[in-house]
Amino acid sequence: MSSDNEPVALEANQPSQFYRGGAAIAAFRSQADADRGPEDWVASTTTQFGKDEAGLSRLPDGRWLRDAVAADPVSWLGEEHVAGFGADTALLVKLLDAGQRLPVHCHPSNEFASTHLGCRHGKTEAWVVIGTFGPEPTVYLGFREDVPAAVVAEWVSTQDSSAMLGALNPVGVSPGDTVFVPAGVPHAIGEGVFIVELQQPTDFSVTLEWRGFLADAEAGHLGLGYDKVLDCVERRAQSPDDLVRRTRALTGASVNLFDAQADPFFRADRLHVSGTAALEPSFGVYAVLEGAGTLGPVAVHRGSTVVVPHAAGEVVVTGDVVAIRCRPPSVSSLGS
Structure with a gap:
């Protein structure tokens, strides 16, 4: 298992x-x-x-x-x-x-x-x-x-x-x-x-x-x-x-893809990794758009989809990778 x-x-x-x-x-x-x-x-x-x-x-x-x-x-x-x-x-x-x-x-x-x-x-x-x-x-x-x-x-x-x-x-x-x-x-x-x-x-x-x-x-x-x-x-x-x-021209390490109006429903950002990046603990669903590398222990490339449990902790991404990270709404947004 x-x-x-x-x-x-x-x-x-x-x-x-x-x-x-x-x-x-x-x-x-x-x-x-x-x-x-x-x-x-x-x-x-x-x-x-x-x-x-x-x-x-x-x-x-x-x-x-x-x-x-x-x-x-x-x-x-x-x-x-x-x-x-x-x-x-x-x-x-x-x-x-x-x-x-x-x-x-x-x-x-x-x-x-x-x-x-x-x-x-x-x-x-x-x-x-x-x-x-x-x-x-x-x-x-x-x-x-x-x-x-x-x-x-x-x-x-x-x-x-x-x-x-x-x-x-x-x-x-x-x-x-x-x-x-x-x-x-x-x-x-x-x-x-x-x-x-x-x-x-x-x-x-x-x-x-x-x-x-x-x-x-x-x-x-x-x-x-x-x-x-x-x-x-x-x-x-x-x-x-x-x-x-x-958002195409935005190329920061993490580009927030939606305005605050989306926060009570979901969150998404586009990750641009060149080298290594550590991500905060969170349940997340990832779709890799470009490049190749690793997401924690998982080798990834264009077309990879990965689910990350919260218990994975601070996951490290390595390589040259562009990926969409999708997450649920934060609990704090429930009152929004």
């Missing part, structure tokens, strides 16, 4: 999805098979909605990471985290390769999820763009103008895709850009955008534009019906300037 006190390299974990993609993940991980799927759930203790095991990550010794954390939460997460969140990582990280435009959708807030879905977590998320393909890689983020509830309901009822997509802010993206997506804000990821996604640890999606993507409308409303689930949609206008950061 592997130790729960050391960093652990993880293999790809790609549960089936309804949309195309996966070539960018295969290239990133140097996989021979490019058809495994458009999402790689990294260090996941979360299942796909309605599934018992799909989505969960296995450790190299065969255990589900979920079960390992439940058996020894303090080693994995640290005493302070457990005091605030229990045996809950409070984080889900994915690699996501949009081989086609994703449908217009949104996610419920903590309050909506607690009231209607029996879960403390909704699904606020954020994207770190690590690759783009094609002539105009674009994401769509929030309504450009306030939209009345009756109009949203009509768009969904008639499946007016052009109206839904046309109402959103189109934002061109390139590697190094980060996008914060609060719960409720309608959005879509365009074809050719490859991201590291951080999110709250649920698989709750409200699919406004289901036709051409899902089998039927029943798959799009979390079993609640659209009459109820559309209450979670943020219909007020959003400014992309409040949600998008351009």
